[in-house]
Each structure stands twice: as structure tokens, then as C-alpha cells.
Amino acid sequence: MKNKKILFILHLPPPVHGASMVGKYIHDSEVINNTFDCHYLNLALAKDLNDIGKxxxxxxxxxxxxxKQVRLLIKSIKPQQCYVTPNAKGGAFYKDFLVVMLLKIMRQNVIVHYHNKGVATRQNRCFDNLLYKMFFKNLKVILLSENLYQDIKKYVKYKDVYICPNGIPIHENLPIVPQKEFNILFLSNMMKEKGVWDLLEACTILKKKGKPIKCHFVGKWSDIKEEQFTDEINKRELTEYVFAHGAKYGNEKDVFLQKTDVFVFPTYYNNECFPLVLLEAMEQGLPCISTNEGGIPSIIENEKTGYIIEKHSPKIIAEKIEYLMEHPQQCANMGKAGRKKFLNEFTLDKFEVRIKNILEDCIITA
Structure with a gap:
């Protein structure tokens, strides 16, 4: 396959988010680059997270x-396969629709890899429905989870779908850092839809019950601002229980994961599909509490590696945290089961092989 040319039209950081990080993993992959003659074009137009959607x-x-670059690259390299990471809805979809239509006009074999969702929310609009029919015609699609097939079921037969869970690099020799307190971690952008206020309400419930918790919020300030969050902590009298640390990367981020007892991610973000942050927490042997959003139920095994809860359920979040506090052995066992699942399914090397195999199959069957 080394002489088979593939044009990857994907998102690369900045900004840093799940799709761009996976794009970087593909771009840097020895497995993929040694298998194919790879060419890359960055699809991202946003310069930072606050620029997304504008x-x-x-x-x-x-x-x-x-x-123009797409057209010139197609003419110059003549790829056997084009790989695109499109957006599922709205203005960003209209932009990516034009990219895919250009590829089709130039008679290219196209596979799209979704890191977001929302097709089903727009499929009953006449204009969007027409575009989706054109867009998905004769396309192969990569999804992150079986759960996400319902989003495109109207337009794509299951035989044209590949399931490819994301993967992340393994951190070797992770240190064990014993802690006196029971530490809770939220790690994501500080957005309302990521469930920040729900977790804060759960902390309020636990504080009123006299539970000795320390809850750490780590992430870039977004539609929730630092001053607003600080005011809310003060109003709830949580200054000794809840701490905001801003964005952390690399080793600084790892330190928080290594000092944590349970990871909580109560997201209801409408584009949530397969959050890499859950894989990071599982790698560190943490039980995870998250919602039934997107592909999350295929990451967390309910009551085995953590808990899947309904969205907007701070009371249930508090109950699950309290249970894990009072049952430390079960908490540890869940974390171990999560790490085992991570090593079996969600490492970067397994992801790279899955993508390689999918692309080989697409070229063979084209």
C-alpha cells in the first residue's frame, strides 16, 4: 500500500480539541505514514476555541x-483515497459540504470521519435534508461508536460504516500519589454544557452533608468566566472544597489526574461524541462518572468502570461520589477495570492500526 496516495483533509491544532488531537495523531503516525503515501491539508479555520462557530x-x-489547495492537490498527487473530518451541522457543515462536493466532482473516493454529531437534529429541514442526501451519497463513514449510527442512519447504510474508537498515547511508569483527602477532578473546557454547574451543585450537596471532598476544576475558561465561577464558589461557601486551576497541559495536567480518586464529567454538550479526557482518566486508573451523551456509554461500562448517569443530575452525581468515598475498595476496583479496558481498547497504537485497516479496505473495495 505504500504507493497508494491518500489526501487527509483534517483538523490540526490549534485550537486543541478532540478532533484536532486525533488529527495530529494521524498526521504523526508512523504506522499510517509508513503504510501509505500520505498528504495532509488542515481543514481548521478557527484560531482558538472561542473562534469556533464564528x-x-x-x-x-x-x-x-x-x-483552491484541495483542487491543486488532487490534480498534482492524484490520490487513491481522500479522508475528510467534516462537521455534522450548521454553517460548519455547509463549508465542509462544499469541500466534499469538490472532491466528488473531481471523481475522488471519499471517506468521512465524524468527531461530532447532529445530523439527526437537522434532517427534517428541507434544505439540510437535500444537502445531506447529496453529501452522503456513495460515501463511506467512520464513526467513533455504535451508539452514533442513529445520527446518520437516514442517509447511510450500515454496510458503509466503520466503527473506530479513538485512542491516546500510553504514559509509561505512572506514579502513585497517595492523598489524605478524597479528590474529585473535572478536566475540560469551562463550559456550561460540559456540566460545570451540575458538578458544582453536587459539591454543594456533599458539603452540606459534611463530606470531606476536594473538587478540582481544570480547563480553559470559555463561556464560564473565572470571575463568575469564583463568585459562585463564594456564594455557595465552597472555598475550602472547590478549586479552579485554569488550563493545564502535559505534565501539569497529569499531576491532577494522578492525585485524583474519581473523575467526573457530567457533559451535555451537543457535539460530544467520544471525549478523549475519559480515556486519559481511565489510563490513570480512575473510576469515571459521566452521562449518556454521544458515544460515552461505549467508553464507560456502567457499574464496572464507573457510572453512566442522566444529564442534569447533580443529586445523582453526589450520590455516586459519596458511595465511592464510602467504598474505597470498590472505587479502586472500578479504576483498575477502567485501566484494563483502556489498555485493551483505547491505546493510540490500536487506534492507528484500526485507521490503517479501514483505509486499506476502502482502497481495495473502491
Whole structure:
């Protein structure tokens, strides 16, 4: 397959989010680059997280340049396969629709890899429905989880779908850091839809019950601002229980994971599909509490590696945390089961092999 050319049109950081990190893993993969003759084009137009979803003349000009680059690359390298990571809905989908249509006009074999969802939320709109029919015609699709097939079921037959869970690099020789307190960790962008206020309410419940918790929020300030969060902590009298640390990366982020007893991610973010942060927590042997959003139920095995709860359920979050506090052996066993599942299914090397196999199959069957 080394002489088989693939054009990867994907998101690369910045900004840093799940799709861009997976794009970087593919871009840097020896497995993939040694198997195919790979060429890459960055699909991202946003410069940072706050720029995602916004329009403007700068983005319009950059998109026009992107289309020209796609056309020139197709003519010059003549790929056997094109791989695209599109958006599922809204203005970002309309942009990616044009990219895929250009590839189809140039008679390219196309596979799309979804890191978001939302097709089903727009499929009953006449205009979007028409575009989706055109977009998905003769396409192969990679999804992160079986759960996500319902989102595109109207347009794509299951035989044209590949399931490929994400993976992340393994950190070798992880240190065990004993702690006196019971530490809870939230690690994501500080967004309302990531469940920040739900976890804060759960902490309020636990504090009123006299539970000795320490809850750490680690992430970049987004639609929740630092001053707003601090005011809320003060109002709830949680200054000795809840701590906000801002964005942390690399070793600094790992330190928080290594000092934690339970990871809580009560997301209801509408684009949530397969959060890499849950894989990071499982690698560190942490039981995870999260919601039934997107592909999360295929990551966490309920009551074995953690808990899947309904969205907007701070009372249940508090109950699960309290149970794990009072049953330390079960807490530890859940963490061990989660790490085992991570090593069996969600490592980067397994992800790279899955992507390689999918692309080989697409080329063979084209």
C-alpha cells in the first residue's frame, strides 16, 4: 500500500480539541505514514476555541484558499483515497459540504470521519435534508461508536460504516500519589454544557452533608468566566472544597489526574461524541462518572468502570461520589477495570492500526 496516495483533509491544532488531537495523531503516525503515501491539508479555520462557530471575512478568504489547495492537490498527487473530518451541522457543515462536493466532482473516493454529531437534529429541514442526501451519497463513514449510527442512519447504510474508537498515547511508569483527602477532578473546557454547574451543585450537596471532598476544576475558561465561577464558589461557601486551576497541559495536567480518586464529567454538550479526557482518566486508573451523551456509554461500562448517569443530575452525581468515598475498595476496583479496558481498547497504537485497516479496505473495495 505504500504507493497508494491518500489526501487527509483534517483538523490540526490549534485550537486543541478532540478532533484536532486525533488529527495530529494521524498526521504523526508512523504506522499510517509508513503504510501509505500520505498528504495532509488542515481543514481548521478557527484560531482558538472561542473562534469556533464564528464567521467573518478572514475565514471566508481562508476557506476560498482551502478549496483552491484541495483542487491543486488532487490534480498534482492524484490520490487513491481522500479522508475528510467534516462537521455534522450548521454553517460548519455547509463549508465542509462544499469541500466534499469538490472532491466528488473531481471523481475522488471519499471517506468521512465524524468527531461530532447532529445530523439527526437537522434532517427534517428541507434544505439540510437535500444537502445531506447529496453529501452522503456513495460515501463511506467512520464513526467513533455504535451508539452514533442513529445520527446518520437516514442517509447511510450500515454496510458503509466503520466503527473506530479513538485512542491516546500510553504514559509509561505512572506514579502513585497517595492523598489524605478524597479528590474529585473535572478536566475540560469551562463550559456550561460540559456540566460545570451540575458538578458544582453536587459539591454543594456533599458539603452540606459534611463530606470531606476536594473538587478540582481544570480547563480553559470559555463561556464560564473565572470571575463568575469564583463568585459562585463564594456564594455557595465552597472555598475550602472547590478549586479552579485554569488550563493545564502535559505534565501539569497529569499531576491532577494522578492525585485524583474519581473523575467526573457530567457533559451535555451537543457535539460530544467520544471525549478523549475519559480515556486519559481511565489510563490513570480512575473510576469515571459521566452521562449518556454521544458515544460515552461505549467508553464507560456502567457499574464496572464507573457510572453512566442522566444529564442534569447533580443529586445523582453526589450520590455516586459519596458511595465511592464510602467504598474505597470498590472505587479502586472500578479504576483498575477502567485501566484494563483502556489498555485493551483505547491505546493510540490500536487506534492507528484500526485507521490503517479501514483505509486499506476502502482502497481495495473502491
Amino acid at each position: 464567521g467573518g471575512m478572514r475565514k471566508l478568504k481562508d476557506f476560498y484558499k482551502q478549496l
